[in-house]
Amino acid sequence: NAGVTQTPKFRILKIGQSMTLQCTQDMNHNYMYWYRQDPGMGLKLIYYSVGAGITDKGEVPNGYNVSRSTTEDFPLRLELAAPSQTSVYFCASSYLQNRGETQYFGPGTRLLVL
Amino acid sequence: AQSVTQPDIHITVSEGASLELRCNYSYGATPYLFWYVQSPGQGLQLLLKYFSGDTLVQGIKGFEAEFKRSQSSFNLRKPSVHWSDAAEYFCAVTLTGGGNKLTFGTGTQLKVEL
Structure with a gap:
């Protein structure tokens, strides 16, 4: 199994540009998450989804949008890129949403906004 | 506010030496605690x-951690470090009522000297 895959691996954006970070999992997990990791900081939750068609905000949702049209895919959209969105973005998934359920992480997308 | 603290930003150990990475949490109820590793x-x-x-849990790659409620700690240990253990280590919790949303510490970067 590929697990959780993310594309692209690295991207440079200009301020004001938009882009979509792709995330796909092949484990038939219902629950998916987007985190961002800033230098010297832990990961912070941006958005999460409990199933196709259902999404909710995490701790730092401003400047981002998500959609979940299928179980497998959970893209993250940046509409107007800002330097503050320079970060490493991780997608994760879990089978259940119970506390303690293992989350499986993708390799990350490194984004630089200039 | 609930939080997870990893007091050591960087740690360097010699290969074969023992390792202890510290994690403290500030949380009123019983936490669910995790250790994640992020290789480069x-x-x-x-x-x-x-x-x-x-309260002593065993993990993969020869790691173990001990939960100490009196100290609000969940320290990660390994008796003999291998060069391949060089990575960043994150402590995390899930909170009551928060489903499976992880709250991460800021991470500890481990360097292994040969």
Whole structure:
């Protein structure tokens, strides 16, 4: 199994540009998450989804949008890129949403906004 | 506010030496605690987790962690470090009522000297 895959691996954006970070999992997990990791900081939750068609905000949702049209895919959209969105973005998934359920992480997308 | 603290930003140990990475939490109720490892260019991988029961938990790659309620700590240990253990280590919790949303510490970067 590929697990959780993310594309692209690295991207440079200009301020004001938009882009979509792709995330796909092949484990038939219902629950998916987007985190961002800033230098010297832990990961912070941006958005999460409990199933196709259902999404909710995490701790730092401003400047981002998500959609979940299928179980497998959970893209993250940046509409107007800002330097503050320079970060490493991780997608994760879990089978259940119970506390303690293992989350499986993708390799990350490194984004630089200039 | 609930929080997870990893007091050591960087730690350097010699190969074969023992390792202890510290994690403290500030949380009123019983936490669910996790340790994740992030190797360079990789996503996060779960090392171990604690919910209840035996306070010493065993994980993958020879790691273990001990939950000490009196000290609000969940320190990660390994008796003999290998060069391949060089990575960043994150402590995390899930909170009551928060489903499976992880709150991460800021991470500890481990360097292994040969």
